[in-house]
Amino acid sequence: MSALLEVSGVSVSFDGFRAIDNLTFAIGAAELRAVIGPNGAGKTTFMDIVTGKTRPDRGRVVWGETSRDLTALSESRIAQLGIGRKFQRPTVFEDQSVADNLMLALKKDRGPLAVLAFRPSAADRARIADLADEIGLAGALDRKAGELSHGQKQWLEIGMLLAQDPRLLLVDEPAAGMTPAERAHTADLLIEAARTRAVVVVEHDMEFVRRLGCRVTVLHEGSVLAEGSIDRVTSDARVIEVYLGR
């Protein structure tokens, strides 16, 4: 299987501190991958690099069939290529309604003129309604996103990701602040999404990771410490020492 995203030999330092150190990572076009690791391991920084927020000092980030190097592109160009991202803190537009948030994310032409002329069609409205149903916010479409609970904001952000219909989804700690039932639902959604696209999930909750039932990559001090099935990595002596053992 050829990779959709290939990160090779990437390093980045902040004021001399190596947050990512010669990291190599690849994911296929329809694959679910969990990324775990202790605080400060570089998981969020890894996502920053892929999405263009942070420029790596060294290394390549190669995307898609055409093997484009993402390190030279702007954040918005990268997002337009089909990389969607959910942040660690829920970041929705609190001053706007749930429907507006979803409409903003909906996969459409992003240029100013197209947006100025945009009128939602019946199909667009139906898509928004379906998404809202899927994330349990069907009754809240007219509410301001700022009034939602923490968990609901997480949902809304996941809904926005799905509305973008990206080829690669980067999800940072999606289950934080959710009830056990909500976590189960989130895991199901992510598994479902990964049938047709690549999904990278960063998560601390091992229960959640186990439920995803996918390959796991363990990051430590900015590089890959171990990779494999959940049972293999959890029995790895080094992983236990730096992460699980504490």
Add this chain to the structure above:
Amino acid sequence: MTDAAAPAPRRRPLALRHPSAVVFLALLALFTVGVTLLAEGMGTGAISTSFVKTLGKTLCLCLVALAMDLVWGYCGILSLGHMAFFGIGGYAIGMWLMYARTEIIVVQSLAAQPLPPTPDEIADGIAGQIFGVVGASEFPPIWAFAHSLPLQLAAVVLVPGLLALVFGWLAFRSRVTGVYLSILTQAMTLALALYLFQNDSGLRGNNGLSGLQNLPGLDHVPQATVSLWFFWASAAALALGYLLCLRVVSGKFGSVIRAIRDDEARVRFLGYPVETYKLVVFTLTAVIAGIAGALYYPQAGIVNPAEIAPIASIYLAVWVAIGGRGRLYGAVIGAAAVSLLSTWFTGGQAPDLHLFGVTLRWVDWWTVLLGLSFVAVTLLAPKGLGGLVDLIAARRPPERHGADLGPDQGALREREADR
């Protein structure tokens, strides 16, 4: 969710989607008719010509405040340079007004000569008249189009637009935001004002352009009438500007720029080219400001570099803050209230205040009062004067579109309450 598959509901009429715009336009129309009926030019004369001009100028200030609200209140770019674009609009139209009127005077005075004047003689005559005050007698290149009204009208739009485009492109591309951007826009205004203050800038230095209230070839029309023409034009421009801004801030474009205001990084990750959006809004509002200035200065009669001083743009931000940013009528209310009050206080009409044996003269103390109001609004009532409208709106019963609440729905349903 039940009606997900149903066709999209028909768009509600504009009046229902934007009731505040309908109220605003109706009030503006009433105001315009009322002033016309009371003005010297056409009506009873209860309103003096100079006050008609003050009201017309106020409408232009409301228009530039709308632009400021669009760029700051909606898009989050605290530009402290928009009065520079306003001033440029005034200079652009002022050049034609001054040229064309001087040309008529020069041609008349040369007509007494035995030989008909050559075009060179006329041009020299005009240049001597206009640039005598700065000790020059030739037209600087910047006046190349001053003879043509259409070209100078084009300059009203193009010069502020191009300046904003170039400045914005440089600033936004380097991701200058927040207070740094504000400082940069102040630097731009200051540089422009200092340049215009120089006698060899070609725009008459600190004398500026004057006599702009006289329309070339229309000397027989009394100022009482001319003032009404400009008043109507200003009201029409404000109405059109309001509709344009409404179109921009409602719908998905408005959603995107408010999202940029609240979290621009997040908007980038959704794939929107944030810098392009900012540039579009910055340039559009600069053009609106230029048009407002082109209508303002013929009513003021004079435009000089002091009008472009950095403080003018700061006042503009203060008006919008006091009026309530992020809502269009807020900007209009703020600009109208503060600029009219300012005219009243600084015009010496306000009675002096005698406190504990000290006399407070408003001419001096008005700025202090304005500063204090600004601080008070920022700290205590961030919604500004426009927030008062919410109090009225909150008293109306929620619109239920004919549906009753149902037996077990006695309390307000949430989506109705915060509609």
